[in-house]
Amino acid sequence: MTPRLLQVDNFTPTRRTPWGGSRIAGALKRDLLHGVADGVVGESWEFSVEPDFPSQLRDGSGTLASWIASERAAVLGCEGDDGRPSTALLVKLLDTSDELSVQIHPADDDPLLRHGESGKPECWYAVDAQPGAGVYLGLAEGVTREALAGALRAGADISPMLGFVPVTVGDFLLIEAGTAHAIGRGLTLVEPQRVLPGCRGLTYRYWDWNRRYDADGRADPRGQPRTLHVDEALSVTRWDAPRGSALLDGCRLRAGAPELRGAPTWTSLCGRDDGLRSEHLHVARLHGTGTIELPDWDSLRAVTVLDGVVRIGGVTIARGQTAALRARPAILGATLEGAHAIVSAAY
Numbered sequence: 001m002t003p004r005l006l007q008v009d010n011f012t013p014t015r016r017t018p019w020g021g022s023r024i025a026g027a028l029k030r031d032l033l034h035g036v037a038d039g040v041v042g043e044s045w046e047f048s049v050e051p052d053f054p055s056q057l058r059d060g061s062g063t064l065a066s067w068i069a070s071e072r073a074a075v076l077g078c079e080g081d082d083g084r085p086s087t088a089l090l091v092k093l094l095d096t097s098d099e100l101s102v103q104i105h106p107a108d109d110d111p112l113l114r115h116g117e118s119g120k121p122e123c124w125y126a127v128d129a130q131p132g133a134g135v136y137l138g139l140a141e142g143v144t145r146e147a148l149a150g151a152l153r154a155g156a157d158i159s160p161m162l163g164f165v166p167v168t169v170g171d172f173l174l175i176e177a178g179t180a181h182a183i184g185r186g187l188t189l190v191e192p193q194r195v196l197p198g199c200r201g202l203t204y205r206y207w208d209w210n211r212r213y214d215a216d217g218r219a220d221p222r223g224q225p226r227t228l229h230v231d232e233a234l235s236v237t238r239w240d241a242p243r244g245s246a247l248l249d250g251c252r253l254r255a256g257a258p259e260l261r262g263a264p265t266w267t268s269l270c271g272r273d274d275g276l277r278s279e280h281l282h283v284a285r286l287h288g289t290g291t292i293e294l295p296d297w298d299s300l301r302a303v304t305v306l307d308g309v310v311r312i313g314g315v316t317i318a319r320g321q322t323a324a325l326r327a328r329p330a331i332l333g334a335t336l337e338g339a340h341a342i343v344s345a346a347y
Contacts, residue, residue, distance in 0.1 A: 003323040005058035015217030017042025021095035029320035046322040047091035047302035077327025086197040089346035101208040106236040107177035120201030121280040122193040130186030136162040170255040178238030192344035194280040204229035258287035299345040308338035
């Protein structure tokens with residue numbers, strides 16, 4: 001009945017994330033790790049049933065996926081009621097020392113999707129932001145399909161054709177299907193995503209800053225570029241979507257820096273009822289000191305602690321750790337000690 005702590009070092013190999021930074025290993029998880037090669041971690045798969053990077057239970061008793069399978073109805077709650085064999089939730093920590101490629105995700109009903117593929121709605125919560133950091137989001141005013149396609153095929157710098165959004169700690173951005181996006185340098189983010197169980201969430205890559213890499217994934221002007229998916233990316237782009245401030249009005253929530261010593265506070269960031277409207281993800285922020293009652297979402301939840309300590313059901317979740325909370329019966333009481341955490345679930 002207690003929360004299940006997950007492994008703390010489920011890291012993507014650095015060859016896959018040449019843009020990775022040092023803040024996940026060097027700051028957020030420093031007290032939990034016993035040495036990480038060169039300290040560079042781009043992605044930490046905090047809560048995952050994905051076969052490539054599955055989360056292990058911290059006590060060594062198996063994987064997150066096997067625990068879910070052993071008590072599917074009680075662990076999943078409403079996700080299981082909908083017939084899902086496992087959770088659609090995926091939560092990562094990201095840390096960047098360089099820009100990521102410019103990407104886009106299709107909708108679940110896109111005709112390009114094949115059997116075993118799904119869209120990948122996602123969102124970003126800023127844990128740390130260096131001065132001048134930001135993300136590229138949506139298209140700039142006046143950019144047409146013809147103009148973007150021509151620039152991509154010419155190998156031109158397309159960053160002026162994208163909207164750039166400065167980011168500070170506490171900013172939350174919801175990335176819907178059909179929206180071009182790229183995470184800039186100098187950011188540490190929590191990234192909840194929704195990937196349908198048994199499917200591969202698709203990402204199409206427009207452009208990768210004309211970079212080249214050697215066989216180990218290191219930047220090398222004599223190396224090879226990453227694979228791009230220009231035709232697919234252009235085909236799923238929402239050309240009629242809002243741009244500029246109109247886009248941000250519907251996809252950005254600025255929660256501000258967390259108060260670690262203030263009264264315990266729960267803030268909904270996105271969902272069907274509170275915060276930004278999302279049909280796929282429910283995400284909230286928890287911060288402060290004291291005891292608080294958590295809402296009953298009737299779903300499997302991931303609690304990712306970013307500062308201080310959160311105690312739930314007799315389990316201590318420390319800075320840099322993620323725990324899984326079963327849906328039924330729901331564990332609702334939490335004690336916070338200088339805490340800052342993100343709680344995530346999938347619909």
